[in-house]
Amino acid sequence: MEREKELMATLFHSGQARALQYFFFAQRAVGRWSTPSGARWDTSQPRPVRKAAVIGLGTMGRGITVALAQAGLSVVAVETHAKQLMEATKAVPSMLKRGAVRGGTTIEPDSITYSQNLQAVADVDLVIEAVFEDMALKEKVFQQLSIICKPDTLLCTNTSSLDVDHLASQTRHPELVVGMHFFAPAHVMKLLEVVYGRRSSPAAVATAMQLGKKMGKVSVAVGNCRGFAGNRMLKRYLEQAFFLLEEGATPELVDRALEEFGFPMGVFRMSDLSGLDVGWRVRKADGLADTSLTGTSARVRQGCRYSSLGDLLCEHGRFGQKTGRGWYQYDKPGGRVAKSDPWLHNFLDEYRARHGLVPRCIDQQEVLERCLFVLINEGFQILEEGIAAGPEDIDAIYVFGYGWPRHRGGPMFYADMVGLERVVERLERYHQAHPDVPYLQPSGLLRRLVANGSPPIHKWRNVIKNRNSQL
Numbered sequence: 001m002e003r004e005k006e007l008m009a010t011l012f013h014s015g016q017a018r019a020l021q022y023f024f025f026a027q028r029a030v031g032r033w034s035t036p037s038g039a040r041w042d043t044s045q046p047r048p049v050r051k052a053a054v055i056g057l058g059t060m061g062r063g064i065t066v067a068l069a070q071a072g073l074s075v076v077a078v079e080t081h082a083k084q085l086m087e088a089t090k091a092v093p094s095m096l097k098r099g100a101v102r103g104g105t106t107i108e109p110d111s112i113t114y115s116q117n118l119q120a121v122a123d124v125d126l127v128i129e130a131v132f133e134d135m136a137l138k139e140k141v142f143q144q145l146s147i148i149c150k151p152d153t154l155l156c157t158n159t160s161s162l163d164v165d166h167l168a169s170q171t172r173h174p175e176l177v178v179g180m181h182f183f184a185p186a187h188v189m190k191l192l193e194v195v196y197g198r199r200s201s202p203a204a205v206a207t208a209m210q211l212g213k214k215m216g217k218v219s220v221a222v223g224n225c226r227g228f229a230g231n232r233m234l235k236r237y238l239e240q241a242f243f244l245l246e247e248g249a250t251p252e253l254v255d256r257a258l259e260e261f262g263f264p265m266g267v268f269r270m271s272d273l274s275g276l277d278v279g280w281r282v283r284k285a286d287g288l289a290d291t292s293l294t295g296t297s298a299r300v301r302q303g304c305r306y307s308s309l310g311d312l313l314c315e316h317g318r319f320g321q322k323t324g325r326g327w328y329q330y331d332k333p334g335g336r337v338a339k340s341d342p343w344l345h346n347f348l349d350e351y352r353a354r355h356g357l358v359p360r361c362i363d364q365q366e367v368l369e370r371c372l373f374v375l376i377n378e379g380f381q382i383l384e385e386g387i388a389a390g391p392e393d394i395d396a397i398y399v400f401g402y403g404w405p406r407h408r409g410g411p412m413f414y415a416d417m418v419g420l421e422r423v424v425e426r427l428e429r430y431h432q433a434h435p436d437v438p439y440l441q442p443s444g445l446l447r448r449l450v451a452n453g454s455p456p457i458h459k460w461r462n463v464i465k466n467r468n469s470q471l
Protein backbone atom coordinates (compact mmCIF):
# COMPACT_ATOMS: atom_id res chain seq x y z
CA MET A 1 0.00 0.00 0.00
CA GLU A 2 2.79 2.37 1.00
CA ARG A 3 4.62 1.52 -2.20
CA GLU A 4 1.46 2.19 -4.20
CA LYS A 5 1.03 5.59 -2.54
CA GLU A 6 4.65 6.39 -3.21
CA LEU A 7 4.20 5.40 -6.87
CA MET A 8 1.06 7.55 -7.21
CA ALA A 9 2.89 10.49 -5.66
CA THR A 10 5.75 10.06 -8.13
CA LEU A 11 3.30 9.79 -11.02
CA PHE A 12 1.42 12.89 -9.95
CA HIS A 13 4.69 14.71 -9.56
CA SER A 14 5.78 13.80 -13.08
CA GLY A 15 2.35 14.59 -14.50
CA GLN A 16 1.76 11.03 -15.68
CA ALA A 17 -1.39 10.44 -13.64
CA ARG A 18 -2.78 13.77 -14.84
CA ALA A 19 -2.04 12.64 -18.38
CA LEU A 20 -3.84 9.33 -17.93
CA GLN A 21 -6.82 10.98 -16.26
CA TYR A 22 -6.99 13.57 -19.06
CA PHE A 23 -6.71 10.84 -21.59
CA PHE A 24 -9.70 8.97 -20.16
CA PHE A 25 -11.71 12.19 -20.52
CA ALA A 26 -10.42 12.89 -24.04
CA GLN A 27 -11.46 9.45 -25.26
CA ARG A 28 -15.07 10.18 -24.38
CA ALA A 29 -15.03 13.74 -25.67
CA VAL A 30 -13.76 13.23 -29.22
CA GLY A 31 -15.70 14.06 -32.33
CA ARG A 32 -19.04 15.35 -31.04
CA TRP A 33 -19.43 18.65 -32.82
CA SER A 34 -21.95 20.25 -35.11
CA THR A 35 -21.58 21.22 -38.78
CA PRO A 36 -21.36 24.90 -39.81
CA SER A 37 -25.00 24.67 -40.93
CA GLY A 38 -25.95 23.48 -37.45
CA ALA A 39 -26.87 19.96 -38.64
CA ARG A 40 -25.35 17.55 -36.18
CA TRP A 41 -24.06 14.24 -37.41
CA ASP A 42 -24.17 12.88 -33.86
CA THR A 43 -27.94 13.30 -33.74
CA SER A 44 -28.39 11.96 -37.30
CA GLN A 45 -29.62 8.45 -37.92
CA PRO A 46 -26.75 6.26 -39.15
CA ARG A 47 -27.69 3.86 -41.95
CA PRO A 48 -27.43 0.12 -41.41
CA VAL A 49 -24.33 -1.40 -43.03
CA ARG A 50 -24.42 -5.19 -43.48
CA LYS A 51 -22.33 -5.67 -46.57
CA ALA A 52 -19.22 -3.63 -47.38
CA ALA A 53 -16.55 -3.64 -50.08
CA VAL A 54 -12.84 -2.87 -50.01
CA ILE A 55 -11.12 -1.78 -53.23
CA GLY A 56 -7.36 -2.45 -53.37
CA LEU A 57 -5.83 -5.22 -51.25
CA GLY A 58 -2.40 -3.84 -50.47
CA THR A 59 -0.95 -2.82 -47.09
CA MET A 60 -4.16 -1.10 -45.99
CA GLY A 61 -6.92 -2.93 -47.87
CA ARG A 62 -6.02 -6.27 -46.30
CA GLY A 63 -6.16 -4.89 -42.75
CA ILE A 64 -9.44 -3.05 -43.46
CA THR A 65 -10.98 -6.26 -44.85
CA VAL A 66 -9.98 -8.08 -41.65
CA ALA A 67 -11.40 -5.31 -39.43
CA LEU A 68 -14.74 -5.35 -41.32
CA ALA A 69 -15.03 -9.14 -41.20
CA GLN A 70 -14.19 -9.13 -37.49
CA ALA A 71 -17.06 -6.66 -36.99
CA GLY A 72 -19.44 -9.25 -38.47
CA LEU A 73 -19.92 -7.70 -41.91
CA SER A 74 -19.97 -9.55 -45.18
CA VAL A 75 -17.11 -8.19 -47.29
CA VAL A 76 -16.43 -8.05 -51.03
CA ALA A 77 -12.69 -7.56 -51.53
CA VAL A 78 -11.62 -6.29 -54.98
CA GLU A 79 -8.07 -6.19 -56.32
CA THR A 80 -7.19 -5.75 -59.99
CA HIS A 81 -3.60 -7.03 -59.80
CA ALA A 82 -3.68 -10.85 -60.00
CA LYS A 83 -0.54 -11.44 -57.89
CA GLN A 84 -1.70 -9.03 -55.17
CA LEU A 85 -5.11 -10.70 -55.17
CA MET A 86 -3.59 -14.14 -54.77
CA GLU A 87 -1.36 -12.96 -51.91
CA ALA A 88 -4.32 -11.27 -50.23
CA THR A 89 -6.44 -14.43 -50.38
CA LYS A 90 -3.72 -16.12 -48.30
CA ALA A 91 -2.81 -13.19 -46.01
CA VAL A 92 -6.33 -12.14 -44.98
CA PRO A 93 -7.50 -15.58 -43.71
CA SER A 94 -4.30 -16.04 -41.73
CA MET A 95 -4.68 -12.57 -40.16
CA LEU A 96 -8.26 -13.52 -39.27
CA LYS A 97 -7.10 -16.83 -37.83
CA ARG A 98 -4.49 -15.16 -35.61
CA GLY A 99 -7.10 -12.61 -34.50
CA ALA A 100 -9.56 -15.39 -33.67
CA VAL A 101 -6.94 -17.24 -31.61
CA ARG A 102 -6.19 -14.04 -29.68
CA GLY A 103 -9.81 -12.99 -29.19
CA GLY A 104 -11.39 -16.47 -28.87
CA THR A 105 -13.83 -15.60 -31.69
CA THR A 106 -14.81 -17.37 -34.90
CA ILE A 107 -15.30 -15.77 -38.30
CA GLU A 108 -17.54 -17.35 -40.92
CA PRO A 109 -15.07 -18.44 -43.63
CA ASP A 110 -17.48 -17.37 -46.39
CA SER A 111 -17.97 -13.83 -45.02
CA ILE A 112 -15.36 -12.56 -47.54
CA THR A 113 -15.59 -12.91 -51.30
CA TYR A 114 -12.67 -11.92 -53.51
CA SER A 115 -12.90 -10.52 -57.00
CA GLN A 116 -10.81 -8.91 -59.70
CA ASN A 117 -13.90 -7.17 -61.07
CA LEU A 118 -15.33 -3.94 -59.68
CA GLN A 119 -18.83 -5.06 -60.76
CA ALA A 120 -18.80 -7.36 -57.72
CA VAL A 121 -19.61 -4.38 -55.46
CA ALA A 122 -23.02 -3.70 -57.07
CA ASP A 123 -25.11 -4.67 -54.01
CA VAL A 124 -22.99 -3.43 -51.07
CA ASP A 125 -24.09 -0.76 -48.55
CA LEU A 126 -20.68 0.89 -48.17
CA VAL A 127 -17.37 0.89 -50.08
CA ILE A 128 -13.90 1.70 -48.73
CA GLU A 129 -11.48 2.57 -51.51
CA ALA A 130 -7.81 1.80 -50.73
CA VAL A 131 -6.04 1.89 -54.11
CA PHE A 132 -2.68 3.66 -54.71
CA GLU A 133 -2.40 7.27 -53.50
CA ASP A 134 -2.94 8.63 -57.01
CA MET A 135 -5.67 11.18 -57.65
CA ALA A 136 -6.22 10.27 -61.30
CA LEU A 137 -6.69 6.60 -60.36
CA LYS A 138 -9.00 7.41 -57.44
CA GLU A 139 -11.08 9.75 -59.65
CA LYS A 140 -11.61 6.90 -62.08
CA VAL A 141 -12.53 4.44 -59.32
CA PHE A 142 -15.06 6.89 -57.82
CA GLN A 143 -16.64 7.56 -61.22
CA GLN A 144 -17.00 3.80 -61.78
CA LEU A 145 -18.35 3.18 -58.26
CA SER A 146 -20.92 5.91 -58.73
CA ILE A 147 -22.29 4.02 -61.74
CA ILE A 148 -21.97 0.46 -60.42
CA CYS A 149 -23.23 0.85 -56.82
CA LYS A 150 -26.78 1.27 -55.53
CA PRO A 151 -27.77 4.98 -55.44
CA ASP A 152 -27.69 5.05 -51.62
CA THR A 153 -24.31 3.29 -51.17
CA LEU A 154 -21.83 5.24 -49.05
CA LEU A 155 -18.55 5.77 -50.92
CA CYS A 156 -15.58 6.16 -48.56
CA THR A 157 -11.93 6.76 -49.29
CA ASN A 158 -8.97 5.69 -47.19
CA THR A 159 -6.76 8.32 -48.83
CA SER A 160 -4.04 9.52 -46.48
CA SER A 161 -3.92 13.08 -47.78
CA LEU A 162 -5.94 13.76 -50.95
CA ASP A 163 -8.95 16.05 -51.34
CA VAL A 164 -12.15 14.23 -50.30
CA ASP A 165 -14.32 17.03 -51.80
CA HIS A 166 -12.69 16.53 -55.17
CA LEU A 167 -13.40 12.79 -55.05
CA ALA A 168 -17.01 13.54 -54.04
CA SER A 169 -17.34 15.78 -57.10
CA GLN A 170 -16.68 12.73 -59.31
CA THR A 171 -19.85 11.00 -58.09
CA ARG A 172 -23.59 11.40 -58.57
CA HIS A 173 -24.22 11.69 -54.83
CA PRO A 174 -21.43 13.77 -53.24
CA GLU A 175 -23.38 13.85 -49.96
CA LEU A 176 -22.66 10.11 -49.64
CA VAL A 177 -18.87 10.52 -49.83
CA VAL A 178 -16.70 10.69 -46.69
CA GLY A 179 -13.12 9.87 -45.78
CA MET A 180 -12.56 6.77 -43.65
CA HIS A 181 -8.87 7.05 -42.89
CA PHE A 182 -7.38 3.97 -41.18
CA PHE A 183 -3.88 3.63 -39.73
CA ALA A 184 -1.31 0.96 -40.45
CA PRO A 185 -1.57 -1.88 -39.50
CA ALA A 186 -5.28 -1.23 -40.16
CA HIS A 187 -6.60 -4.24 -38.21
CA VAL A 188 -4.50 -3.27 -35.19
CA MET A 189 -4.39 0.53 -34.83
CA LYS A 190 -7.46 1.81 -33.00
CA LEU A 191 -7.89 5.12 -34.79
CA LEU A 192 -10.31 5.99 -37.56
CA GLU A 193 -10.30 9.57 -38.86
CA VAL A 194 -13.69 10.26 -40.43
CA VAL A 195 -13.20 13.09 -42.92
CA TYR A 196 -16.18 15.39 -43.10
CA GLY A 197 -16.28 16.72 -46.66
CA ARG A 198 -17.91 20.02 -47.56
CA ARG A 199 -20.88 18.17 -49.04
CA SER A 200 -20.91 15.04 -46.82
CA SER A 201 -24.32 14.60 -45.19
CA PRO A 202 -24.52 14.31 -41.38
CA ALA A 203 -26.11 10.85 -41.90
CA ALA A 204 -23.13 9.70 -43.99
CA VAL A 205 -20.68 10.90 -41.31
CA ALA A 206 -22.80 9.28 -38.58
CA THR A 207 -22.76 5.99 -40.52
CA ALA A 208 -18.97 6.03 -40.86
CA MET A 209 -18.55 6.91 -37.17
CA GLN A 210 -20.93 4.11 -36.17
CA LEU A 211 -19.18 1.59 -38.39
CA GLY A 212 -15.87 2.63 -36.83
CA LYS A 213 -17.31 1.93 -33.41
CA LYS A 214 -18.57 -1.47 -34.55
CA MET A 215 -15.02 -2.25 -35.68
CA GLY A 216 -13.73 -1.38 -32.22
CA LYS A 217 -12.08 1.83 -33.43
CA VAL A 218 -11.90 5.24 -31.80
CA SER A 219 -13.50 7.41 -34.49
CA VAL A 220 -12.58 11.08 -34.70
CA ALA A 221 -14.36 13.45 -37.10
CA VAL A 222 -11.96 15.84 -38.85
CA GLY A 223 -12.23 18.44 -41.61
CA ASN A 224 -10.94 18.07 -45.14
CA CYS A 225 -7.46 19.45 -45.91
CA ARG A 226 -4.14 18.04 -47.15
CA GLY A 227 -3.34 15.19 -44.72
CA PHE A 228 -6.40 15.95 -42.52
CA ALA A 229 -5.27 16.23 -38.88
CA GLY A 230 -2.89 13.31 -38.24
CA ASN A 231 -0.85 13.24 -41.45
CA ARG A 232 -0.68 17.01 -41.72
CA MET A 233 1.15 16.98 -38.39
CA LEU A 234 3.13 13.87 -39.40
CA LYS A 235 4.43 15.68 -42.50
CA ARG A 236 6.13 18.34 -40.37
CA TYR A 237 7.50 15.70 -37.99
CA LEU A 238 8.92 13.66 -40.85
CA GLU A 239 10.43 16.74 -42.52
CA GLN A 240 12.37 17.59 -39.36
CA ALA A 241 13.56 13.99 -39.12
CA PHE A 242 14.89 14.24 -42.71
CA PHE A 243 16.64 17.53 -41.91
CA LEU A 244 18.25 15.93 -38.86
CA LEU A 245 19.66 13.19 -41.14
CA GLU A 246 21.07 15.85 -43.45
CA GLU A 247 22.71 17.54 -40.46
CA GLY A 248 24.44 14.38 -39.19
CA ALA A 249 21.91 12.12 -37.44
CA THR A 250 21.10 8.53 -38.45
CA PRO A 251 17.67 6.84 -38.54
CA GLU A 252 18.81 4.77 -35.55
CA LEU A 253 19.67 7.88 -33.49
CA VAL A 254 16.37 9.63 -34.28
CA ASP A 255 14.30 6.49 -33.68
CA ARG A 256 16.08 5.71 -30.42
CA ALA A 257 15.26 9.17 -29.05
CA LEU A 258 11.59 8.82 -30.04
CA GLU A 259 11.32 5.27 -28.70
CA GLU A 260 12.90 6.31 -25.40
CA PHE A 261 10.28 9.07 -25.26
CA GLY A 262 7.73 6.24 -25.46
CA PHE A 263 6.69 5.73 -29.11
CA PRO A 264 6.49 2.01 -30.03
CA MET A 265 8.35 2.90 -33.24
CA GLY A 266 10.48 5.87 -34.18
CA VAL A 267 9.44 7.83 -37.25
CA PHE A 268 11.76 5.93 -39.62
CA ARG A 269 10.67 2.45 -38.49
CA MET A 270 7.08 3.64 -38.72
CA SER A 271 7.63 4.98 -42.27
CA ASP A 272 9.10 1.62 -43.30
CA LEU A 273 5.96 -0.07 -41.96
CA SER A 274 3.59 2.28 -43.83
CA GLY A 275 5.52 2.29 -47.10
CA LEU A 276 7.75 5.14 -48.31
CA ASP A 277 6.04 5.11 -51.72
CA VAL A 278 2.76 6.52 -50.34
CA GLY A 279 4.20 9.99 -49.65
CA TRP A 280 6.45 9.79 -52.74
CA ARG A 281 3.45 9.40 -55.08
CA VAL A 282 1.96 12.60 -53.63
CA ARG A 283 5.24 14.54 -53.79
CA LYS A 284 5.71 13.44 -57.39
CA ALA A 285 2.19 14.54 -58.31
CA ASP A 286 2.89 17.88 -56.61
CA GLY A 287 6.09 18.31 -58.65
CA LEU A 288 8.24 18.27 -55.48
CA ALA A 289 10.10 14.99 -55.93
CA ASP A 290 12.48 16.21 -58.62
CA THR A 291 15.88 14.68 -57.91
CA SER A 292 17.42 16.01 -61.13
CA LEU A 293 17.89 19.46 -59.53
CA THR A 294 21.47 20.30 -58.59
CA GLY A 295 23.35 22.88 -56.51
CA THR A 296 21.44 24.95 -53.96
CA SER A 297 18.09 24.49 -55.75
CA ALA A 298 18.27 20.73 -55.01
CA ARG A 299 17.42 21.42 -51.36
CA VAL A 300 14.83 24.16 -51.82
CA ARG A 301 11.18 23.97 -52.95
CA GLN A 302 8.82 26.93 -53.15
CA GLY A 303 11.30 29.08 -51.21
CA CYS A 304 11.53 26.65 -48.26
CA ARG A 305 14.07 24.04 -47.21
CA TYR A 306 13.31 20.62 -48.72
CA SER A 307 15.01 17.26 -48.31
CA SER A 308 14.91 14.79 -51.17
CA LEU A 309 16.23 11.90 -49.04
CA GLY A 310 12.85 10.10 -49.07
CA ASP A 311 12.49 10.58 -52.84
CA LEU A 312 16.00 9.23 -53.49
CA LEU A 313 15.32 6.11 -51.40
CA CYS A 314 12.16 5.42 -53.42
CA GLU A 315 14.09 5.88 -56.66
CA HIS A 316 16.37 3.08 -55.40
CA GLY A 317 13.26 0.87 -55.01
CA ARG A 318 13.46 1.11 -51.22
CA PHE A 319 9.79 1.32 -50.17
CA GLY A 320 10.27 -0.01 -46.62
CA GLN A 321 9.11 -3.34 -45.18
CA LYS A 322 7.19 -4.26 -48.36
CA THR A 323 10.38 -4.34 -50.47
CA GLY A 324 12.64 -5.51 -47.63
CA ARG A 325 14.66 -2.25 -47.76
CA GLY A 326 13.89 1.29 -46.62
CA TRP A 327 15.49 3.32 -43.84
CA TYR A 328 16.52 -0.10 -42.52
CA GLN A 329 17.03 -3.52 -44.04
CA TYR A 330 14.78 -6.55 -43.46
CA ASP A 331 15.52 -10.23 -44.02
CA LYS A 332 12.98 -10.40 -46.89
CA PRO A 333 10.21 -8.33 -48.51
CA GLY A 334 7.46 -8.17 -45.91
CA GLY A 335 9.97 -8.77 -43.09
CA ARG A 336 9.46 -6.82 -39.88
CA VAL A 337 12.69 -6.88 -37.94
CA ALA A 338 14.51 -3.65 -38.76
CA LYS A 339 18.29 -3.96 -38.96
CA SER A 340 20.85 -1.20 -39.47
CA ASP A 341 21.88 -0.97 -43.11
CA PRO A 342 25.48 -0.01 -44.01
CA TRP A 343 24.25 0.91 -47.52
CA LEU A 344 22.01 3.58 -46.00
CA HIS A 345 24.85 5.03 -43.91
CA ASN A 346 27.08 5.27 -47.01
CA PHE A 347 24.21 6.83 -48.92
CA LEU A 348 23.80 9.49 -46.20
CA ASP A 349 27.56 10.22 -46.18
CA GLU A 350 27.57 10.62 -49.96
CA TYR A 351 24.46 12.80 -49.89
CA ARG A 352 25.99 15.15 -47.29
CA ALA A 353 29.29 15.30 -49.22
CA ARG A 354 27.45 16.07 -52.49
CA HIS A 355 25.62 18.98 -50.88
CA GLY A 356 28.58 20.27 -48.83
CA LEU A 357 26.85 19.45 -45.52
CA VAL A 358 29.22 18.98 -42.58
CA PRO A 359 27.75 16.43 -40.13
CA ARG A 360 27.56 17.50 -36.48
CA CYS A 361 26.66 15.77 -33.22
CA ILE A 362 22.93 15.86 -32.53
CA ASP A 363 21.62 15.04 -29.08
CA GLN A 364 18.37 13.47 -27.93
CA GLN A 365 16.93 16.77 -26.72
CA GLU A 366 17.29 18.38 -30.14
CA VAL A 367 15.70 15.36 -31.85
CA LEU A 368 12.69 15.46 -29.53
CA GLU A 369 12.25 19.22 -29.58
CA ARG A 370 12.56 19.63 -33.32
CA CYS A 371 10.41 16.64 -34.24
CA LEU A 372 7.71 17.00 -31.61
CA PHE A 373 7.41 20.77 -31.20
CA VAL A 374 6.96 21.28 -34.94
CA LEU A 375 4.25 18.57 -34.93
CA ILE A 376 2.56 20.29 -31.97
CA ASN A 377 2.82 23.67 -33.70
CA GLU A 378 0.94 22.25 -36.69
CA GLY A 379 -1.65 20.91 -34.24
CA PHE A 380 -2.31 24.49 -33.07
CA GLN A 381 -2.68 25.58 -36.70
CA ILE A 382 -5.21 22.76 -37.24
CA LEU A 383 -7.20 23.92 -34.20
CA GLU A 384 -7.14 27.49 -35.48
CA GLU A 385 -8.47 26.36 -38.87
CA GLY A 386 -11.21 24.23 -37.27
CA ILE A 387 -9.97 21.00 -38.88
CA ALA A 388 -10.13 19.24 -35.50
CA ALA A 389 -12.82 20.10 -32.97
CA GLY A 390 -10.53 20.44 -29.97
CA PRO A 391 -7.17 19.48 -28.48
CA GLU A 392 -8.58 16.17 -27.13
CA ASP A 393 -9.39 15.09 -30.68
CA ILE A 394 -5.80 15.67 -31.76
CA ASP A 395 -4.51 13.85 -28.70
CA ALA A 396 -6.78 10.86 -29.37
CA ILE A 397 -5.60 10.82 -33.00
CA TYR A 398 -1.96 10.66 -31.94
CA VAL A 399 -2.35 8.13 -29.14
CA PHE A 400 -4.59 5.71 -31.09
CA GLY A 401 -3.21 6.31 -34.59
CA TYR A 402 0.52 6.80 -34.17
CA GLY A 403 1.29 5.24 -30.78
CA TRP A 404 2.03 8.55 -29.01
CA PRO A 405 2.86 7.41 -25.45
CA ARG A 406 -0.38 7.36 -23.49
CA HIS A 407 1.29 8.40 -20.25
CA ARG A 408 2.21 11.69 -21.95
CA GLY A 409 -1.45 12.34 -22.80
CA GLY A 410 -1.06 13.27 -26.50
CA PRO A 411 0.83 16.09 -28.25
CA MET A 412 -1.44 18.96 -27.19
CA PHE A 413 -1.57 17.80 -23.58
CA TYR A 414 2.20 17.38 -23.68
CA ALA A 415 2.58 21.00 -24.85
CA ASP A 416 0.45 22.07 -21.89
CA MET A 417 2.63 20.02 -19.54
CA VAL A 418 5.90 21.32 -20.95
CA GLY A 419 4.54 24.87 -20.81
CA LEU A 420 3.37 26.86 -23.83
CA GLU A 421 5.95 29.60 -23.23
CA ARG A 422 8.69 27.03 -23.43
CA VAL A 423 7.29 25.57 -26.65
CA VAL A 424 7.23 29.08 -28.16
CA GLU A 425 10.73 29.86 -26.93
CA ARG A 426 12.21 26.62 -28.37
CA LEU A 427 10.38 27.01 -31.70
CA GLU A 428 11.64 30.57 -32.02
CA ARG A 429 15.17 29.47 -31.29
CA TYR A 430 15.04 26.69 -33.91
CA HIS A 431 13.44 29.05 -36.40
CA GLN A 432 16.30 31.51 -35.90
CA ALA A 433 18.75 28.68 -36.61
CA HIS A 434 16.69 27.48 -39.64
CA PRO A 435 14.97 30.54 -41.13
CA ASP A 436 14.25 28.58 -44.31
CA VAL A 437 11.78 26.37 -42.38
CA PRO A 438 8.72 28.62 -41.91
CA TYR A 439 6.77 25.97 -39.98
CA LEU A 440 9.13 26.43 -37.04
CA GLN A 441 7.54 29.83 -36.42
CA PRO A 442 5.05 29.55 -33.55
CA SER A 443 1.48 29.52 -34.84
CA GLY A 444 -0.87 32.44 -34.19
CA LEU A 445 -3.05 30.42 -31.80
CA LEU A 446 -0.06 29.26 -29.77
CA ARG A 447 1.10 32.86 -29.39
CA ARG A 448 -2.43 34.01 -28.47
CA LEU A 449 -2.68 31.35 -25.80
CA VAL A 450 0.61 32.52 -24.31
CA ALA A 451 -0.57 36.14 -24.52
CA ASN A 452 -3.71 35.03 -22.62
CA GLY A 453 -1.58 33.71 -19.76
CA SER A 454 -1.24 30.11 -21.04
CA PRO A 455 -4.59 28.77 -19.79
CA PRO A 456 -4.80 25.02 -19.03
CA ILE A 457 -5.80 22.77 -21.93
CA HIS A 458 -9.49 22.50 -20.97
CA LYS A 459 -9.77 26.30 -21.33
CA TRP A 460 -8.17 26.57 -24.77
CA ARG A 461 -11.57 26.48 -26.47
CA ASN A 462 -12.33 29.92 -24.99
CA VAL A 463 -9.40 31.31 -26.95
CA ILE A 464 -9.96 29.22 -30.10
CA LYS A 465 -13.69 30.02 -30.39
CA ASN A 466 -13.93 27.70 -33.44
CA ARG A 467 -14.79 30.55 -35.76
CA ASN A 468 -13.57 28.51 -38.71
CA SER A 469 -15.01 25.10 -37.84
CA GLN A 470 -14.86 22.68 -40.76
CA LEU A 471 -16.97 20.18 -38.84
Ligand SMILES: CCCCCCCC(=O)CC(=O)SCCNC(=O)CCNC(=O)[C@H](O)C(C)(C)COP(=O)(O)OP(=O)(O)OC[C@H]1O[C@@H](n2cnc3c(N)ncnc32)[C@H](O)[C@@H]1OP(=O)(O)O
Nearest residue numbers: 095098160183184185188231264265278279336401402403
Ligand atom coordinates in the same frame (compact mmCIF):
# COMPACT_ATOMS: atom_id res chain seq x y z
C1 LIG B 1 2.16 12.70 -45.35
C2 LIG B 1 2.83 11.41 -44.99
C3 LIG B 1 2.18 10.16 -45.51
C4 LIG B 1 2.54 8.89 -44.75
C5 LIG B 1 1.95 7.59 -45.30
C6 LIG B 1 0.53 7.36 -44.90
C7 LIG B 1 0.40 7.01 -43.40
C8 LIG B 1 -0.97 7.22 -42.92
O1 LIG B 1 -1.90 7.64 -43.64
C9 LIG B 1 -1.25 7.05 -41.48
C10 LIG B 1 -0.49 5.88 -40.88
O2 LIG B 1 -0.92 4.76 -40.94
S1 LIG B 1 0.99 6.26 -40.15
C11 LIG B 1 1.42 4.75 -39.33
C12 LIG B 1 0.68 4.64 -38.03
N1 LIG B 1 1.09 3.43 -37.32
C13 LIG B 1 2.01 3.45 -36.33
O3 LIG B 1 2.50 4.50 -35.94
C14 LIG B 1 2.40 2.11 -35.78
C15 LIG B 1 3.27 2.26 -34.57
N2 LIG B 1 3.60 0.91 -34.07
C16 LIG B 1 2.81 0.29 -33.17
O4 LIG B 1 1.81 0.80 -32.70
C17 LIG B 1 3.25 -1.10 -32.76
O5 LIG B 1 4.64 -1.20 -32.98
C18 LIG B 1 2.54 -2.24 -33.56
C19 LIG B 1 1.04 -2.20 -33.25
C20 LIG B 1 2.76 -2.14 -35.06
C21 LIG B 1 3.10 -3.58 -33.13
O6 LIG B 1 3.01 -3.66 -31.74
P1 LIG B 1 3.46 -5.00 -30.97
O7 LIG B 1 4.90 -5.26 -31.30
O8 LIG B 1 3.09 -4.90 -29.55
O9 LIG B 1 2.52 -5.97 -31.70
P2 LIG B 1 2.32 -7.50 -31.70
O10 LIG B 1 1.47 -7.87 -30.53
O11 LIG B 1 3.59 -8.25 -31.92
O12 LIG B 1 1.45 -7.62 -33.03
C22 LIG B 1 0.17 -7.04 -33.13
C23 LIG B 1 -0.22 -7.07 -34.59
O13 LIG B 1 0.55 -6.13 -35.32
C24 LIG B 1 1.24 -6.79 -36.37
N3 LIG B 1 2.56 -6.16 -36.53
C25 LIG B 1 3.53 -6.08 -35.60
N4 LIG B 1 4.60 -5.47 -36.10
C26 LIG B 1 4.29 -5.16 -37.40
C27 LIG B 1 5.00 -4.55 -38.43
N5 LIG B 1 6.25 -4.12 -38.26
N6 LIG B 1 4.39 -4.40 -39.61
C28 LIG B 1 3.13 -4.83 -39.82
N7 LIG B 1 2.41 -5.43 -38.85
C29 LIG B 1 3.00 -5.60 -37.67
C30 LIG B 1 1.38 -8.22 -35.91
O14 LIG B 1 1.58 -9.09 -36.99
C31 LIG B 1 0.05 -8.43 -35.23
O15 LIG B 1 -0.97 -8.65 -36.18
P3 LIG B 1 -1.40 -10.14 -36.57
O16 LIG B 1 -0.15 -10.85 -36.88
O17 LIG B 1 -2.33 -10.04 -37.72
O18 LIG B 1 -2.07 -10.67 -35.36
Ligand SMILES: NC(=O)C1=CN([C@@H]2O[C@H](COP(=O)(O)OP(=O)(O)OC[C@H]3O[C@@H](n4cnc5c(N)ncnc54)[C@H](O)[C@@H]3O)[C@@H](O)[C@H]2O)C=CC1
Nearest residue numbers: 056058059060079080081084130131132133159160184274
Ligand atom coordinates in the same frame (compact mmCIF):
# COMPACT_ATOMS: atom_id res chain seq x y z
N1 LIG C 1 0.30 2.65 -46.09
C1 LIG C 1 -0.24 3.33 -45.11
O1 LIG C 1 0.28 3.40 -43.99
C2 LIG C 1 -1.51 4.05 -45.30
C3 LIG C 1 -2.05 4.25 -46.56
N2 LIG C 1 -3.25 4.89 -46.68
C4 LIG C 1 -3.85 5.09 -47.98
O2 LIG C 1 -4.43 3.86 -48.40
C5 LIG C 1 -4.36 3.75 -49.82
C6 LIG C 1 -3.64 2.47 -50.18
O3 LIG C 1 -2.34 2.52 -49.62
P1 LIG C 1 -1.49 1.18 -49.43
O4 LIG C 1 -2.37 0.08 -49.00
O5 LIG C 1 -0.32 1.55 -48.63
O6 LIG C 1 -1.04 0.93 -50.93
P2 LIG C 1 -0.50 -0.41 -51.60
O7 LIG C 1 0.37 0.01 -52.71
O8 LIG C 1 0.07 -1.32 -50.58
O9 LIG C 1 -1.84 -1.09 -52.16
C7 LIG C 1 -2.66 -0.53 -53.15
C8 LIG C 1 -3.37 -1.67 -53.85
O10 LIG C 1 -4.37 -1.15 -54.72
C9 LIG C 1 -4.39 -2.00 -55.87
N3 LIG C 1 -5.08 -1.31 -56.96
C10 LIG C 1 -4.59 -0.35 -57.76
N4 LIG C 1 -5.55 0.06 -58.63
C11 LIG C 1 -6.66 -0.65 -58.34
C12 LIG C 1 -7.98 -0.68 -58.87
N5 LIG C 1 -8.36 0.13 -59.86
N6 LIG C 1 -8.87 -1.53 -58.34
C13 LIG C 1 -8.52 -2.36 -57.33
N7 LIG C 1 -7.27 -2.39 -56.79
C14 LIG C 1 -6.36 -1.54 -57.29
C15 LIG C 1 -2.93 -2.27 -56.13
O11 LIG C 1 -2.73 -3.38 -56.98
C16 LIG C 1 -2.43 -2.51 -54.71
O12 LIG C 1 -2.55 -3.86 -54.34
C17 LIG C 1 -3.67 5.02 -50.31
O13 LIG C 1 -4.62 5.97 -50.65
C18 LIG C 1 -2.88 5.47 -49.09
O14 LIG C 1 -2.65 6.85 -49.07
C19 LIG C 1 -3.96 5.33 -45.59
C20 LIG C 1 -3.49 5.11 -44.33
C21 LIG C 1 -2.21 4.50 -44.08
